[in-house]
Amino acid sequence: MRDFSRSNEIQARLHEVVPGGAHTYARGSDQYPEGMAPVLVRGSGARVWDCDGNEYVEYGMGLRSVTLGHGYGPVVEAVGRAIADGVSFSRPTELELLAAQDFLELVPGADMVKFAKNGSDATTAAVRLARAVTGRETVAVCDQPFFSVDDWFIGTTAMNAGIPAPATVGFRFNDLVSLADALDAHPVACVVLEQATALHEPAPGFLEGVRALCDRHGALLVFDEMITGFRWSAGGAQRVYGVRPDLSCWGKAMANGFPLSALAGKREYMELGGLRTDAARVFLLSTTHGPETASLAAFRAVVAAYRDSDPVGRMESSGRRLAEGVNAIAADLGIADHLRVLGRPSCLIFTTRDPDGVPSQPYRTLFLQELLERGVLGQSFVLSAAHTAADIDHTLRACHEAAVLYRKAIEHGSVEGLLNGRPVAPALRRHAAPRRLADRLTD
Template identity: 75%
Template structure:
């Protein structure tokens, strides 16, 4: 592909809109990961539309986008079957006082994808489902502690989890002691928790795998065995792995069945839907077929509105009909190869690399001493934006075409030219503004808008 002449993008209108957002919305966005502080200063596009793997901002700039919808869009923006399903659902009414036939059909579709689950309940976001899983586990076991994986960044916006992160103002001190942590791929660290809190751990909650960490041989089966031996509920967070590792999530890849599993993100291809699924004897604690003290389980006005359920059914049909995961694996493999070859040709392979599972790629950015660097990450993001690529990662969708990948590799090559200058001579004059900061932090960084 011939190299295109570079046109420096303007973000003037996006900056104006971002200032107004900060006046009206705390943090200027409704998700911390979408905040302007996660992007180079004065280069945080405000988007107006998307199609496939491309998006357009308020200034008319067009980008190849990665990590689409915070990894929730696997089929592409405005995917026609989802659009049509949503259009029909809206035309037939969206909210009713009784269950709809769509709820039954969606439940049947979902449970067909997750063979180890007997029942499902739909919700709107992942935090609600993980918190519901914790509540079920506590009710079933009569225990209070939750064991979560310390190497995985996020499980819920609710107090039981946020108490343990830096951004935890407003959470009672008593809550902090209810969540304990073990290390991924370290069975001994989990055994130590069970020994230290004998008979008190209600559930073990983890992602079976992440972009950068596959389960070591025997780890997941060992976790399953420990939970069985201690009467502890095993919960898999499948928010990212669901519909990206396989339609059935990581449990469908690694062959270990949890007691409860929590799905979301890609279920609706960007529409708000999540799911808690699991064994009947646990799920029915929130139902009517139980003599036990009942659990208040995901009872919300909009939990089963028809638009998101219709979107999910269209997504499930696409996964039955086509092979979105295979496409993501192929395009991610091609993208990683192109990025890493470009870095190698500039002798930058030790500093910038596309790494991880091909369907869930991230990129590394290191400074001249070889240490991970937020400043150099910001420089890389800055240069990618200048060259038409938007993304905090290289997480692909099934909509990314060969041309999208080629355009991205070209943008990376141009960005690496600037990156090399930064390594050789420092960032003065190259990095325009402050470095990006972690999204979940205790204090806000200074911002200039």
């Protein structure tokens, strides 16, 4: 059994000083088996170490923000050179121009870009800009997991306490009729969607149809490239699928984990936030830390890595081997209908189902528990270009041993006696239960 005592002690203290015990809900201890939420101290490549000295092959890679690996040398070196000359100034730096030029060379159809820090900065700026352009308030949002921490989106989720009812209407991915109905029923400012997800590719003609419907109804088309950017390609999913949005929003892997996001788009819209317009100006993005030198230097080093090598190809090759290996293990054990790896090879997830074939949090938690015991950390199998053949071998061995326990639970019809503690729970839920913590520490 692995020792998590120091991690548990620090996690308990984190809950005393940080609401939820983490600065991102998806990083919360309720997303891991009870008493087995490692507190990390360092990483290298695809490996990480916790404060108890445990080593893991990591998946998820900073919530999909790391594609080149932790501590990737050229990024670290570029950042070191940049920050030695200062991080934040009262005027733009030449680095801002160079980074913008690099970005616009990658992204088809984007004329201008503005950098920020969080993905929500970019998506909310896109919504604000679209509302100013169209004079409309309603936003049409695809039925995909997450777009922003701001009211216009979070107000549509279960965690909507304290948020006014948002002017938002939904539509279904790969369903042009549902989008057409939404646009017919409401004066929509913009249509926001991911062009693809780990599990869902756009059906033939779907993205082209979305583009045509936006044009017909006078709504701006906004693509969220937070996950697809630098995982589908360096130029994002719009380069893969060939449909051009009016605006696109970027973040996560564009700086290999350094905090950087971007709003990009057509000049006629982006200039409304600038000084070359006679129209009422839009407060587009204005951030103190958006242009700091560390993240922009990291971004330029990432661009160089994608230009000079093939990180996406390496992720897809490793991902295919991992998915095929785990699925073969499940098939050999007779549990292929219950445990399965799915998704784009660079963005894999695993599904866990109970004896009746129903998606199950208890069975998911059991699988996570057994992987953690065997040195594999991850709520998914999202990997990076730094995952080596040895990392995949390690993961497949761990998955085989975990799957043997999983089959035992399927045969018994329950995880009872095998799962320690309560199951994980959805990150965005209305109440802390079923993973509510006890009240404050008393020591």
